[in-house]
Amino acid sequence: MSEAHRDYQGAKIGMWLFLFTEFMLFGGLFISYASYRAIYPAQFHHASAELDVFLGVANTLILLTSSLFVAASITAVQKGRKNLALMLLALTIAFGAWFLVNKYVEWGAHIRQGVYPNGPLLLKRPSGEILFFGLYYVMTGLHGLHVLAGALLLAFMLVLLAKDRIRQDDYVKLENSGLYWHLVDVIWIFLLPLFYLAA
Amino acid sequence: MEHEQGHLIEYRTLLKVWAALVVLTGLLVAVSRISAAHAAWAMLTISPLKAALVIYFFMHLKYEGLLLKTMVFTALFTFLTFIGLMFVDISFR
Numbered sequence: 001m002s003e004a005h006r007d008y009q010g011a012k013i014g015m016w017l018f019l020f021t022e023f024m025l026f027g028g029l030f031i032s033y034a035s036y037r038a039i040y041p042a043q044f045h046h047a048s049a050e051l052d053v054f055l056g057v058a059n060t061l062i063l064l065t066s067s068l069f070v071a072a073s074i075t076a077v078q079k080g081r082k083n084l085a086l087m088l089l090a091l092t093i094a095f096g097a098w099f100l101v102n103k104y105v106e107w108g109a110h111i112r113q114g115v116y117p118n119g120p121l122l123l124k125r126p127s128g129e130i131l132f133f134g135l136y137y138v139m140t141g142l143h144g145l146h147v148l149a150g151a152l153l154l155a156f157m158l159v160l161l162a163k164d165r166i167r168q169d170d171y172v173k174l175e176n177s178g179l180y181w182h183l184v185d186v187i188w189i190f191l192l193p194l195f196y197l198a199a
Numbered sequence: 200m201e202h203e204q205g206h207l208i209e210y211r212t213l214l215k216v217w218a219a220l221v222v223l224t225g226l227l228v229a230v231s232r233i234s235a236a237h238a239a240w241a242m243l244t245i246s247p248l249k250a251a252l253v254i255y256f257f258m259h260l261k262y263e264g265l266l267l268k269t270m271v272f273t274a275l276f277t278f279l280t281f282i283g284l285m286f287v288d289i290s291f292r
Contacts, residue, residue, distance in 0.1 A: 193242035
């Protein structure tokens with residue numbers, strides 16, 4: 001066993017500090033959403049009706065389940081059950097990909113209807129609706145990038161786990177990657193009611 | 200070399216938290232369909248509760264020390280202050 005310096009608490013605190021910056025990044029967007037919704041309540045309400053509630057809820061369940069998988073994969077590593085942990089991590093990544101496919105279908109449908117940032121059809125509509133869809137694309141887009149980044153990070157952890165670089169006695173990397181994945185889930189928990197259920 | 204390691208959460212506990220999250224999601228959707236006012240209240244109560252479950256159990260915050268808990272609540276308090284100030288700004292324009 002290597003005697004390299006390790007600082008479990010330090011590694012975790014560092015990750016949480018990074019998560020705070022992510023939280024504030026989305027926080028600024030949540031604040032702009034709240035302020036514009038306070039100014040244009042009826043138009044936000046109206047625009048929200050165009051979003052597909054079924055896809056929004058399905059994606060919520062997908063992310064919640066993927067969060068369960070990554071949390072369970074950490075428990076599996078702690079119990080020394082490597083193969084189970086590998087399988088759970090692979091499932092987490094697959095669910096992340098499924099989420100992105102749904103997002104692609106959803107955005108594709110809006111774009112075909114001419115609802116996209118600066119789209120001529122969208123620009124003819126009231127300013128509150130333009131703002132709603134602007135925020136929708138920026139916030140779900142930024143969130144989607146985080147899902148992609150999280151899935152890539154977890155794929156990297158999968159390789160480290162397979163190579164025994166993540167083990168029962170040293171798994172803080174996996175724990176921190178899991179924290180990132182959960183943060184992405186927490187943000188989606190708020191995006192669902194703000195965009196899909198506001199009608 | 201001794202290492203401090205994380206707390207182990209049993210699969211059963213994780214599964215219960217997941218089930219609670221699914222039920223709360225269903226409740227959120229159902230209540231949101233009643234009226235706009237219901238939707239707003241559901242968003243302000245059920246969503247933070249769901250987030251708290253994820254942060255407390257999936258992210259292991261329940262089992263962390265006072266330092267990390269204080270850090271998280273400080274960040275949350277800072278953000279809520281920003282939101283409060285923003286609404287004050289809007290209402291006095």
